[in-house]
Amino acid sequence: MAYDASFRVWRGNTNGGELTNYKVSVNEGEVVLDIIHRLQQTQTPDLAVRWNCKAGKCGSCSAEVNGKPALLCMTRMNTFTEDETVTVTPLRTFPVIKDLVTDVSFNYQKAREIPSFTPPEGLKPGEYRMQQVDVERSQEFRKCIECFLCQDVCHVIRDHEDNKPAFSGPRFFIRQAELDMHPLDTASRKRDAQEKHGIGLCNITKCCTEVCPEHIKITDNAIIPMKERVADAKYDPLRWLGAKIRGRQPGDVE
Amino acid sequence: MTDFERHQYDVVVIGSGGAGLRAAIAAREAGKKTAVVCKSLFGKAHTVMAEGGIAASMGNVNDNDNWQVHFRDTMRGGKFMNNYRMAELHAKEAPDRVWELEEWGALFDRTPDGKISQRNFGGHEYPRLAHVGDRTGLELIRTLQQKIVSLQQQDEKDLGDAEAMLKVFAECTITDLLLDDEPGKGKIAGAFGYYRETGRFVVFDTAAVVVATGGIGKSFKVTSNSWEYTGDGLALAMRAGGTVLNMEFIQFHPTGMVWPLSVKGILVTESVRGDGGILKNSEGKRFMFDYIPDVFKAKYATTEEEGDRWYTDPDNNLRPPELLPRDEVARAINSEVKAGRGSPHGGVFLDIASRKSPDVIRKKLPSMYHQFKELADVDITVEPMEVGPTCHYVMGGIEVDPDTGASPSVQGLFSAGEASGGMHGSNRLGGNSLSDLLVFGRRAGLGASAYVEGLGGNKPTAKEEDITKAADRAQAPFTHEGGENPYTLHQELQQTMNDLVGIIRTDAEIKEALKRIEVLKGRIANMTVEGHRQFNPGWHLALDLQSMIIVSECVAKAALTRTESRGGHTREDFPTMESDWRVVNLICSLHGNDIEIVKQPLPIMTNELLSLFEHSELEKYLAIDELKDHPEAKR
Numbered sequence: 001m002a003y004d005a006s007f008r009v010w011r012g013n014t015n016g017g018e019l020t021n022y023k024v025s026v027n028e029g030e031v032v033l034d035i036i037h038r039l040q041q042t043q044t045p046d047l048a049v050r051w052n053c054k055a056g057k058c059g060s061c062s063a064e065v066n067g068k069p070a071l072l073c074m075t076r077m078n079t080f081t082e083d084e085t086v087t088v089t090p091l092r093t094f095p096v097i098k099d100l101v102t103d104v105s106f107n108y109q110k111a112r113e114i115p116s117f118t119p120p121e122g123l124k125p126g127e128y129r130m131q132q133v134d135v136e137r138s139q140e141f142r143k144c145i146e147c148f149l150c151q152d153v154c155h156v157i158r159d160h161e162d163n164k165p166a167f168s169g170p171r172f173f174i175r176q177a178e179l180d181m182h183p184l185d186t187a188s189r190k191r192d193a194q195e196k197h198g199i200g201l202c203n204i205t206k207c208c209t210e211v212c213p214e215h216i217k218i219t220d221n222a223i224i225p226m227k228e229r230v231a232d233a234k235y236d237p238l239r240w241l242g243a244k245i246r247g248r249q250p251g252d253v254e
Numbered sequence: 255m256t257d258f259e260r261h262q263y264d265v266v267v268i269g270s271g272g273a274g275l276r277a278a279i280a281a282r283e284a285g286k287k288t289a290v291v292c293k294s295l296f297g298k299a300h301t302v303m304a305e306g307g308i309a310a311s312m313g314n315v316n317d318n319d320n321w322q323v324h325f326r327d328t329m330r331g332g333k334f335m336n337n338y339r340m341a342e343l344h345a346k347e348a349p350d351r352v353w354e355l356e357e358w359g360a361l362f363d364r365t366p367d368g369k370i371s372q373r374n375f376g377g378h379e380y381p382r383l384a385h386v387g388d389r390t391g392l393e394l395i396r397t398l399q400q401k402i403v404s405l406q407q408q409d410e411k412d413l414g415d416a417e418a419m420l421k422v423f424a425e426c427t428i429t430d431l432l433l434d435d436e437p438g439k440g441k442i443a444g445a446f447g448y449y450r451e452t453g454r455f456v457v458f459d460t461a462a463v464v465v466a467t468g469g470i471g472k473s474f475k476v477t478s479n480s481w482e483y484t485g486d487g488l489a490l491a492m493r494a495g496g497t498v499l500n501m502e503f504i505q506f507h508p509t510g511m512v513w514p515l516s517v518k519g520i521l522v523t524e525s526v527r528g529d530g531g532i533l534k535n536s537e538g539k540r541f542m543f544d545y546i547p548d549v550f551k552a553k554y555a556t557t558e559e560e561g562d563r564w565y566t567d568p569d570n571n572l573r574p575p576e577l578l579p580r581d582e583v584a585r586a587i588n589s590e591v592k593a594g595r596g597s598p599h600g601g602v603f604l605d606i607a608s609r610k611s612p613d614v615i616r617k618k619l620p621s622m623y624h625q626f627k628e629l630a631d632v633d634i635t636v637e638p639m640e641v642g643p644t645c646h647y648v649m650g651g652i653e654v655d656p657d658t659g660a661s662p663s664v665q666g667l668f669s670a671g672e673a674s675g676g677m678h679g680s681n682r683l684g685g686n687s688l689s690d691l692l693v694f695g696r697r698a699g700l701g702a703s704a705y706v707e708g709l710g711g712n713k714p715t716a717k718e719e720d721i722t723k724a725a726d727r728a729q730a731p732f733t734h735e736g737g738e739n740p741y742t743l744h745q746e747l748q749q750t751m752n753d754l755v756g757i758i759r760t761d762a763e764i765k766e767a768l769k770r771i772e773v774l775k776g777r778i779a780n781m782t783v784e785g786h787r788q789f790n791p792g793w794h795l796a797l798d799l800q801s802m803i804i805v806s807e808c809v810a811k812a813a814l815t816r817t818e819s820r821g822g823h824t825r826e827d828f829p830t831m832e833s834d835w836r837v838v839n840l841i842c843s844l845h846g847n848d849i850e851i852v853k854q855p856l857p858i859m860t861n862e863l864l865s866l867f868e869h870s871e872l873e874k875y876l877a878i879d880e881l882k883d884h885p886e887a888k889r
Contacts, residue, residue: 013788029514031629041741045792046785050295052480055520055625057392058298074628097451098789108296112416116404117359125353126312129368135361139386142361142393146297182361215624 001028005077006085007035009047013098019087026077032088033061033072036100048099056213059147063100064089069149069211091152092159107148110168113196114175118187134183141178141222143214144171150208150218156201167198170208170218177222180229190233193226200227256725258455263289265702266445266460268428268487271299272391272691273671273698274466275398276351277659280699281464282405282420286706289458290402291423291447293482297399300468300480301691304391305523305621306375307383308692309685310348314369315381316568321345322866323379328686329867331377331579332649332679333821334875335500335836338859339656340677344686344693351692352384358404360397362386374528374568377579377683381568388523388621394688425450428490429797430724431463431667434714437495442666443714446724450794453787455725461713462702464659465491465652465669466695470504472798473806474645475745475752478510478521484798485805487673491652492804492844496664499675499839499854501805502812503649503822505682506757508583510644512601517629519644522604522622524684526639527576529618530565531606533587534638535595541602542575545586549874550578581681581821584643588757591642601642607635643757649682649822650812651675653841658701659694663843666705666714670698676839680821729787731796737782740796747774747802755810760826764814771807775847778803807849808842815840815851833877 005026008019024038033051040047051061054073061072066087080086094102119128150170157163176197180189193199206219216222265281267274270292281288292299311324324345329336352370356362362384363371372381386393402420410416428447433440445458467487471479488498509522527533535541543561546554554575555561561574576583587602597603606615612635616623619634626632626639652669653662659674661667671691678686706713731740754767778800783793818832819825839854861883864872869886881887 027515029630030516034516040791041739041745045739045741045783046790048789048791052294052298052300052482053303054480055303055517056628057389057621058294058302058480060294060298076629076631101451101789104295112403112406112410116400116407119357125350125357128353128356128370130361130364131368132364132366132371135364139361139363142386142396143389144396145302145392179359182359 002026003082005035005082007039008085008087009036009039009099010089011047011099012096014096017096017099019089030077031073032065032075032077032086035077035086036072036088048097048101050101057145059145059213062091062147062149062152064091064152069152071147071149071213074213091148093152093154093157104148106164107146107151107171110172111175113168114172114179114192115187115189117179117182117185119184120186123184128184130183137181137221138178140216141174143216144174145214146171147213149211149213153207153211155205155207163198163201167201170202170223172197173199173202173226174216174218174222177226180226190226190230194230194234199223199230202227256455256722258457258721258725260457260459261289263287263458263460264706265289265462265464265699266291266458267464267466267699268445268490269299269466269468269671269673270294270296270422270424271301271466271468271671272394272398272688273673273695274299274464275395275402276692276695277464277466277670277699277702278420279398279401279405280696281703284700284703286703288420289423289460290421291426291428291445291458293427293450294425296422296424297395299395300482301395301688302392303478303480303521304394304688305388305521306525306528307373307385307390307685308348308352308394308688309375309378309382309683310352310384310689311345311380311382312349312352312370312372312384314365315372319380319382324348324382325863326866327378328683329679331681331683331686333681333831333836334679335820335856336679337656337676337857338863339857340694342863343656343697344677344690347693348689351689351696355394355397358397358401360393362393373525374573374577375684376524376527376577376583378685383685385525388525388619390688423456426456427794427797428486429728430720431490431494432457432716432720432724433494434716437493438663440495440664441714442494442664443716446721448728448787451789453790453793455728457716457721459716461709462666462668462706464698464702465667465673466671466698467673469648469672470802470805470809471645471648473747473751473802473809474756475748476510476519477645478507478519479645484802486798486801487669488652488808489801489804491661491664491667491669492842494664494667496661496667497653497841497843498808499650499653499841500680500812501648501650501808501842502816502840503680504645504809505580505647505649505822506584506643507646508580508587508643509604509641510646511630512597512640512642513599514630520625520629521644521646522639522641523619524580526604526606526619526622529606530609531576531604532574532609533576533583534603534605535590536597537595541590541595542578542583542586545582545589546575546578547582550582554578579681579683584757585824587641587643597640599640601640603638604641605638607637647672647682647687649675649678649680655701657697658704659698660701660705668698668702668705670694680823728797731781731783731793734780734782737780738777740781740783740792740799743774743778743781744795744799744802747799747806750774751806751809755813758824758826759813761814764810767810768807768814771803771810775803804844804849811849811851812840812842831875833875836875
């Protein structure tokens with residue numbers, strides 16, 4: 001079962017780098033991360049890679065395999081033929097630090113720009129009552145393991161550094177949808193989604209949904225409903241009138 | 255002098271899992287300038303791997319539940335070696351810690367009347383685990399992470415700087431604690447470490463350190479633990495003069511994946527059994543009925559029919575033995591495999607497919623369904639899983655004061671979560687870990703804050719020569735020539751611990767392990783690392799190995815000393831539980847390069863707590879003279 005595979009791994013740092021060829025043995029039942037670890041153990045002890053759980057639960061070992069964003073621990077070697085060269089490169093949307101490790105601080109910055117869960121005033125801990133059907137919508141988005149593959153694949157920022165300040169990306173659209181659909185959240189989030197996080201720039205190509213290792217229906221269940229809610233809040237004439245009368249900004253209205 | 259960055263904090267929390275984040279929240283809310291330092295990215299801690307749930311006696315599903323019942327279950331699970339005060343605080347405070355998570359945005363699964371749903375788990379008398387499918391740990395981490403972000407948002411609003419009072423130093427490893435005097439005399443004055451990304455050194459000046467670095471599983475070959483679990487916190491504490499206790503108690507989770515090799519050890523949640531899954535051997539026999547120990551005979555079903563009825567009518571039936579505490583199930587599986595009744599890849603079969611419909615399985619166990627589908631190409635709604643024991647959790651850890659998490663031997667040192675010891679006695683119940691993190695994480699954060707408050711302006715200062723020494727120590731692997739590579743040494747250590755200090759132990763094997771550890775110590779001191787300090791995994795492992803070797807020696811020495819079998823410590827040559835040993839804690843400390851081990855009496859449970867148990871049950875664990883004040887003894 002064991003064979004020698006051809007690997008091409010990007011080696012380098014902020015000053016640049018190149019794809020380097022390796023021959024490395026592969027055993028039955030292994031994943032790409034096992035092969036990267038074998039390279040570290042036998043040929044390249046300083047090859048940098050992030051990983052933690054090795055079970056697809058922490059979202060640390062994100063990279064690109066043959067150009068496709070993927071978790072290295074969830075990419076089984078038996079999906080390649082034995083004579084196929086496997087190319088492993090760092091996430092393209094984020095700046096490289098070293099080898100397969102990139103600077104993903106963009107995501108932590110965007111996370112801080114979304115106001116946190118805002119429960120109703122006066123509701124005491126232990127008194128929360130919610131129905132399962134109502135929490136399930138948000139629970140789907142809370143499955144997110146923050147691997148940032150959806151951010152990596154998103155063409156709005158993948159090759160457009162200039163869009164980054166105005167666009168938070170799929171990970172944070174589902175965060176906003178999660179809060180907006182939370183049965184007890186009281187904050188108004190629709191105007192922010194449009195004006196601060198750039199949900200309007202998304203043209204729903206569904207690439208993010210395709211790469212999500214948690215199979216979250218990012219586009220259908222989060223982005224499209226949020227776009228509709230934004231549009232409703234902003235353009236529905238009755239809502240607009242109501243808002244006018246109560247003296248609020250359009251989009252504030254629930 | 256080596257170049258380094260320097261920061262001043264009131265409290266530095268090492269570790270960003272459940273305990274570390276909860277400690278940081280408590281310290282920040284107490285007004286202390288707080289840093290969280292963690293080896294991985296923020297939100298990636300090993301806590302995300304926890305699947306089953308958080309144990310808390312909210313009584314949402316069965317209103318007979320209360321803290322006393324939870325306390326009793328916890329003590330039974332730990333074979334009465336738990337620090338009773340920790341078990342008491344834990345049982346009393348767990349519900350509040352769960353409810354506050356909801357306030358911070360957690361979305362648990364619900365009961366029909368809209369409360370937090372609770373599920374059954376091994377060793378818990380009533381449905382007690384608050385959960386979100388089988389990804390509860392992720393929910394806990396994300397909620398605490400988002401709570402920290404919300405505190406930072408508030409600081410940004412009030413102070414103009416989100417990180418003014420609470421900052422996360424991600425991908426940063428602490429390699430030494432700094433004291434104001436010799437280890438054994440000195441108080442905590444700071445911490446020394448490096449950024450993984452750049453290799454740059456960093457010094458934190460701080461009077462209080464909370465060690466919340468989790469466990470030690472990476473010293474074993476087959477483990478459910480991630481690379482971070484190298485026992486750093488325990489080694490840091492010991493090098494600073496701290497003590498660790500009861501390191502012989504290691505939980506081998508009964509159900510880890512055994513195939514394919516690349517995922518060997520990865521956890522299969524106990525919820526599979528809680529939700530109806532059963533264990534079978536290669537003959538198709540449901541073997542757990544043959545392994546109910548005497549102390550649990552009255553609590554578990556003796557026939558398959560009764561066990562099966564329990565899932566729908568728990569008030570009138572006893573639970574099936576698949577739900578015995580983890581140590582019992584792990585040993586049973588081990589025995590079946592040894593007797594030649596194992597599965598093709600050396601485990602046993604865990605079957606939910608024949609018990610529940612595919613829809614129910616996918617709904618209740620979504621992560622397990624995906625884990626097997628994607629990692630092993632097995633559809634658990636159609637065929638059984640192959641499972642076997644995996645090193646999962648260390649009950650031992652840093653010795654702490656139950657109320658504050660303070661080390662009794664080093665002022666300014668605090669600890670919580672898996673890194674600390676005592677709470678779980680000789681064996682931890684599933685679900686009691688996440689609640690432990692929250693209850694004692696908060697207490698350690700508050701304890702550290704109160705300690706700093708008490709110091710006033712008299713903050714200890716680190717000695718400059720210690721900073722130089724710490725930097726030299728960290729760089730040493732680059733300066734050795736011709737030494738071995740850390741990956742090889744790590745594999746040897748893992749093999750040694752797995753083979754010789756694993757689930758079943760003997761005097762001869764542990765002595766052999768200690769001999770090998772002694773040799774490995776010398777080889778580790780001389781290992782060589784190639785390359786430079788920028789994100790260099792070889793170097794990272796080299797430094798982590800220095801922690802692993804200390805911790806491994808503690809485990810082996812404690813295992814050799816305890817000549818009985820109890821919970822997570824099974825001696826083939828001393829197979830029974832001895833009441834004389836119950837009252838003994840084994841305390842390890844570091845002297846030069848060697849581990850010293852001493853016996854210390856276990857704190858004696860108050861009569862009030864003792865009275866929560868029936869005399870007849872206590873007789874199985876305690877010596878008769880320990881029971882003279884029990885109400886039933888007086889009659």
